[in-house]
Amino acid sequence: MKIAITSGKGGTGKTTVSTGLFHIITRYLKYNVQLLDCDVEEPDCHIFIKASENCRYPVTIAIPEIETEKCTFCGKCKSVCAYNAIIMLPPAGYIEVVEDMCHGCGACLYVCPEKAIRENIKSVGKITHYDYYVQDEFIEGRMDVGSALQTRVIRETINHAGEDGIILMDSPPGTSCPVIATASKADYVIMVTEPTPFGLYDLKLMADTVRQLGKKHGIVINKAGFDYEPLYNFINENKIPILGEIPFKREYAEAYSKGMIPADSDVELRKIFMGIINSIINGKTL
Amino acid sequence: MIVAIPSSTDKKDTLIDDRFARCAFFCFYNTETKDIQFIVNNFKNATEGVGPQVVEFLAGKGISAVYASEVGPKAQKILDKLNIRTTITGKKQTIQQIINQLDN
Known part of the structure; x- marks a missing residue:
C-alpha cells in the first residue's frame, strides 16, 4: 500500500509525519515499510532518518x-x-x-x-538506497542542480520501491506536476495541514486535487491547539476524516530542529502516529 | 532591417511591454521603409517554452533585431544562434521613442 504525504502549503509538517510514521512502523509495528523521499528538489528525510548508504543509481x-x-x-x-x-x-x-x-x-x-x-x-538526478533497521528501507530521489525534470526523478524513485508492505512517499509541497507525479501513484493520500488561514487555503487546493485524482484521503492536523474554526468547518463540510492531530509543542519543534524524530522519545506522539496508521489500514489488508 | 519591439497595446504612444515573449503585441518597424505594423502575440498565454517559440515566429517574419527591456535566457540563446541582435532598452519608453532612436 502506497501512502503519499502531501500538504499544499509548505512547512506544515510533511516530513515530520513521513519520518515519524516510518520510524514508528519500522520500530514498533510488524509491517514491512519503506520510506521514499519524493521531494526531489530538496530532499530532507535523511536529516532525520540516520541511515547508512547502500547504493546509488543515476537517473x-x-x-x-x-x-x-x-x-x-x-x-x-x-x-x-x-x-x-x-x-x-x-x-x-x-x-x-x-x-x-x-x-x-x-x-x-x-x-x-x-x-x-x-x-x-x-543525467537529471540520482536515487540513493539506504539501510535503516532493514536493508533498502529508505530511498531518496535527488535532482541534479540545474535540472528541471522533477517528475522524471520522482517516477523513477517510486519505481525503485518494493511491492509489499507500507510504502510512505514524502511528497513535494504545492499541487503542481511533482505532487501529481507522487500522489497519482498512491493508494492513499495524507494531507497535512495546520490551523492557520494559509494552511486552510492550500488544503482546499490539495483536497480538490486529490478528489480529481480519485484517491482515498484523510487529514493530519499539525501544530494543533490553535482555535481556528474555519479549518474544522471545512473538514466537516467536506466529510474528510481526521486521521490525527499533532499538538503544537515547543519540545517537538526543538527536537525537529536538532534533526531528531520527536515521536521516538514522546509516548503521546507515538500514540498519535499509531492512531494515524490504524485509521488508514483499517479495512484494507496489507 | 525589421526590428521587433514588444508592445502593451497596438498604438505607437504606449509603453513597451516589460515581458518579451509574453507581450500583448509585437511592433514590427522597418527602418528602411519606415513602415510600422502591430501584430497580436498569439503565444502570450501559451503554457510552456514561450520564449523559443516566439523567437522562431519572429525569425520566420524576417526580423533581424529585437528591442526589449528584458529577454529570457532560453529566448536569448536562440536569438544569439540566429544572429538576431538584442538591444536592452529602459522600461519606461514608448514605442515612438524607440522608433525615434532607431531613426537617428
Whole structure:
C-alpha cells in the first residue's frame, strides 16, 4: 500500500509525519515499510532518518540531437513534440532541440524518416538506497542542480520501491506536476495541514486535487491547539476524516530542529502516529 | 532591417511591454521603409517554452533585431544562434521613442 504525504502549503509538517510514521512502523509495528523521499528538489528525510548508504543509481534522460546535414526539414519531429522543444527555421537551415524543454520522450526519434536524430544520455538526478533497521528501507530521489525534470526523478524513485508492505512517499509541497507525479501513484493520500488561514487555503487546493485524482484521503492536523474554526468547518463540510492531530509543542519543534524524530522519545506522539496508521489500514489488508 | 519591439497595446504612444515573449503585441518597424505594423502575440498565454517559440515566429517574419527591456535566457540563446541582435532598452519608453532612436 502506497501512502503519499502531501500538504499544499509548505512547512506544515510533511516530513515530520513521513519520518515519524516510518520510524514508528519500522520500530514498533510488524509491517514491512519503506520510506521514499519524493521531494526531489530538496530532499530532507535523511536529516532525520540516520541511515547508512547502500547504493546509488543515476537517473538519466535521452536528449535528442538533430544532424542538420541529414535533416530535410519535413517538420514531423516538431509536430509530435508535446513540449515545443524543437525550434525549426527552414530558410535559415536551422533546427535544434531546446534541451531545457525536452522531456526525453523519444517521439521525434521515432518519427524521423531520415534517421537524422540520435540521442545523448544526460543525467537529471540520482536515487540513493539506504539501510535503516532493514536493508533498502529508505530511498531518496535527488535532482541534479540545474535540472528541471522533477517528475522524471520522482517516477523513477517510486519505481525503485518494493511491492509489499507500507510504502510512505514524502511528497513535494504545492499541487503542481511533482505532487501529481507522487500522489497519482498512491493508494492513499495524507494531507497535512495546520490551523492557520494559509494552511486552510492550500488544503482546499490539495483536497480538490486529490478528489480529481480519485484517491482515498484523510487529514493530519499539525501544530494543533490553535482555535481556528474555519479549518474544522471545512473538514466537516467536506466529510474528510481526521486521521490525527499533532499538538503544537515547543519540545517537538526543538527536537525537529536538532534533526531528531520527536515521536521516538514522546509516548503521546507515538500514540498519535499509531492512531494515524490504524485509521488508514483499517479495512484494507496489507 | 525589421526590428521587433514588444508592445502593451497596438498604438505607437504606449509603453513597451516589460515581458518579451509574453507581450500583448509585437511592433514590427522597418527602418528602411519606415513602415510600422502591430501584430497580436498569439503565444502570450501559451503554457510552456514561450520564449523559443516566439523567437522562431519572429525569425520566420524576417526580423533581424529585437528591442526589449528584458529577454529570457532560453529566448536569448536562440536569438544569439540566429544572429538576431538584442538591444536592452529602459522600461519606461514608448514605442515612438524607440522608433525615434532607431531613426537617428
